[in-house]
Amino acid sequence: MGKTGLRSAGALALAGLFATSAIVSAQKPAKQKPRQVPETGVETIVPEPTEAVGEALLEQMTSRSSEGLVEVAQADGTVSMDLQGRFMSVMVATTAPDGSQSVVCETGPEALKNALARRSDAPAAAEKGSRPMKAAPAARELK
Amino acid sequence: MRCRTIAATALTICFAAAASASAQGHIIIFNNNLPGVGFNEVTPAAPVGGNPGTTLGAQRINVFHAAARIWEDKLKPKHDILVLADFRALGANVLGSAGAIQVFRDFPGAELPGTWYPVALASQLAGEDLVPCGTPLSVLCFDIQARFATTFNFYMGLDNNEGPGQQDLLAVILHELGHGLGFANFVDETTGTLLAGMPDVYSQYTLDVSTAKLWNHMTDAERKTSAVNIRHVSWSGINVTKAVPQVLAPGEPTLEVLSSATPLKLALGDASFGAPLTAAGIAGDVVLALDAANAAGPSTTDACTPILNNVSGKVALVDRGTCGFVVKVKNAQNAGAIAVLVGDNVFSLPPGGLGGADPTITITAGRIALPDAAAMKASLAAGTVNVRMELDPSVLAGTDRVNGLMMLAALNPVSPGSSISHVEAVAFPNQLMEPAINVDLTSAIDTPRDLTSKLMTDIGWFSDRDGVPDGVDSCLGSDIRPSVVIDSCDSGVANLVTSDGCTLSDIVSRCSAGAANHGEYVSCVARTTNAFKGAGWISGNGEGRIQSCAARAK
Numbered sequence: 102m103g104k105t106g107l108r109s110a111g112a113l114a115l116a117g118l119f120a121t122s123a124i125v126s127a128q129k130p131a132k133q134k135p136r137q138v139p140e141t142g143v144e145t146i147v148p149e150p151t152e153a154v155g156e157a158l159l160e161q162m163t164s165r166s167s168e169g170l171v172e173v174a175q176a177d178g179t180v181s182m183d184l185q186g187r188f189m190s191v192m193v194a195t196t197a198p199d200g201s202q203s204v205v206c207e208t209g210p211e212a213l214k215n216a217l218a219r220r221s222d223a224p225a226a227a228e229k230g231s232r233p234m235k236a237a238p239a240a241r242e243l244k
Numbered sequence: 245m246r247c248r249t250i251a252a253t254a255l256t257i258c259f260a261a262a263a264s265a266s267a268q269g270h271i272i273i274f275n276n277n278l279p280g281v282g283f284n285e286v287t288p289a290a291p292v293g294g295n296p297g298t299t300l301g302a303q304r305i306n307v308f309h310a311a312a313r314i315w316e317d318k319l320k321p322k323h324d325i326l327v328l329a330d331f332r333a334l335g336a337n338v339l340g341s342a343g344a345i346q347v348f349r350d351f352p353g354a355e356l357p358g359t360w361y362p363v364a365l366a367s368q369l370a371g372e373d374l375v376p377c378g379t380p381l382s383v384l385c386f387d388i389q390a391r392f393a394t395t396f397n398f399y400m401g402l403d404n405n406e407g408p409g410q411q412d413l414l415a416v417i418l419h420e421l422g423h424g425l426g427f428a429n430f431v432d433e434t435t436g437t438l439l440a441g442m443p444d445v446y447s448q449y450t451l452d453v454s455t456a457k458l459w460n461h462m463t464d465a466e467r468k469t470s471a472v473n474i475r476h477v478s479w480s481g482i483n484v485t486k487a488v489p490q491v492l493a494p495g496e497p498t499l500e501v502l503s504s505a506t507p508l509k510l511a512l513g514d515a516s517f518g519a520p521l522t523a524a525g526i527a528g529d530v531v532l533a534l535d536a537a538n539a540a541g542p543s544t545t546d547a548c549t550p551i552l553n554n555v556s557g558k559v560a561l562v563d564r565g566t567c568g569f570v571v572k573v574k575n576a577q578n579a580g581a582i583a584v585l586v587g588d589n590v591f592s593l594p595p596g597g598l599g600g601a602d603p604t605i606t607i608t609a610g611r612i613a614l615p616d617a618a619a620m621k622a623s624l625a626a627g628t629v630n631v632r633m634e635l636d637p638s639v640l641a642g643t644d645r646v647n648g649l650m651m652l653a654a655l656n657p658v659s660p661g662s663s664i665s666h667v668e669a670v671a672f673p674n675q676l677m678e679p680a681i682n683v684d685l686t687s688a689i690d691t692p693r694d695l696t697s698k699l700m701t702d703i704g705w706f707s708d709r710d711g712v713p714d715g716v717d718s719c720l721g722s723d724i725r726p727s728v729v730i731d732s733c734d735s736g737v738a739n740l741v742t743s744d745g746c747t748l749s750d751i752v753s754r755c756s757a758g759a760a761n762h763g764e765y766v767s768c769v770a771r772t773t774n775a776f777k778g779a780g781w782i783s784g785n786g787e788g789r790i791q792s793c794a795a796r797a798k
Contacts (some may be wrong), residue, residue: 105477110320111301120416126248137723156728158335159334159335159338159341162341162343163434165430165431165432165441167432167437167438167440167441168434172440177351177352178350178351179348179349179350179351179352179374180348180349180350181346181348181349181363181374182346182348182360182439182440183345183346183384184343184344184345184346184347186389187628188342188343188344188421188428188430189342189343189437190341190342190343190420190428190663190665191340191341192339192340192341192392192416192681193268193337193338194337194338194396194411195337199526203602203680203681204339204411204680204681205680205681205721206419206420206423206663206666206680206681207663207678208423208428208431208435208665208666209432209434209663224263232561233330236352
């Protein structure tokens, strides 16, 4: 089967989402039924994290580096690459002196670094407030 | 059913659903939390804004599900798109993350050779699931990974009606899924390097309007330079470009320097308080406002205390820093200023807006960039500076001034939200894929409110497989039958594809739309096929055969 049969499987645990990909195969995987874990009735994919994701992991998420990524070529010319958790967009909240928060999407390590360094500083969301809005504008820099 | 908690019977239900699955796939939110956590958190919650969930976990599921449904209804994926999702504790101030798990290139159906595509889009173009799930189950059979924080005060309603201090989870998820579905490049913008040295589909339509070069055609050094080319990096795809006038409103916040020997328009960040900018604008001479240097503000130009010089009837220029924007503007207003320009105290382009609230402020205020403020002070030392703060009606807010294309977010230096994978923040109305999640966003991802869906069209979500990439294809949904067919009459004439993505059949079919009667239709086809012959696309014999079919058409 393809993906459809997985749509309601629950908490999955598979060895290490961020482990280095060991799957370097020139063959497309056969479509088949997922193996069930007897205790739960479903297969598991990713171990539930037991601690907060650290900044090192956040840096990995926003990494734009190709280093260490592996291209996998198939017989028909298709080439794939596991991004290993890189090239993610990260949503960062900033809190203004008045307590209001704004949310900005970061897509690179430098941007993320700047945002995290600004944690207790003023927000930076450059939101437009001079035209009619349905609600109060989100926070932007106050000073 | 696209998202469930663990249940021993769940798979049976799912398989039944799979057996009756239609040709269209679904965007499936895959609950990757263990019991009691994230999607499975049982903390009671009151239903809110159309979200009927009575636990926090259930509400999270419902919001994810709603976002998936919105994208699914628009993109109509041919295959299931699996989103590996969970809520968990994340780093401080980090709300969540999302992105494609894999990229593909040179797969059957790819519109562009040697070009990376996010896996969900690649499967759509290939017409098959490129990452089917096997045994053992691999993270690589998922398309998108999405993680969100358990500790943030999201608004869980489905009606975009968040209150003060809340962020609309639905808008946030729509935005993040957008990145995973293709609204993202795979470029290191700090170095300009491509992913494994190969271009990507998003960069194929990323145009530096200063150099008229697409990012995929640049050197690494050129891309690095372009990434900070403020308000000169735009989206060139034809579908977004066509839709821009339907979506973006006229009026870019602008500071026009009227006393300049040559026309000079500067970027202006607008304020969330005071009188809004208008097309008519407010004009006046600029005066550098002076106040006491004291504990409230160490500079004589920070306007943190009452203004000492005469700014009555003038546009007061003050420096950013120390005290809030509303304090500065209020002091200038009390001194009789008709408007205020706040000069930035850090190098950041384009200038951000002015935040804060004070209902007693009735004058207009705006922020200008540090270099512009410095230049203005130098000009003031030499003579009079006369300006107009306005919404420039000649520009659609969010389009560049060179080609009128939708701008992407190039900021200098790299700062929050800096990424070409976003729409420039000056766009109005606010767009889903701007760096910031703005409070006036709706759940719309398409025209007339939003341009995101049209960008998805450009990158190929609705490819008609005519061999012309959809971002330059003037005829989406082309008739790609091998020969020109009118009704049931097959002319046998080869149905060529023109360079702009229109087949001969597409062009001939336009005649039926514009003709008032059969005679007009036949005449139109005759003119059209004559033009085909003139272009060397068909022979005289072919012209006759198409016209013969047209004559028999009903």
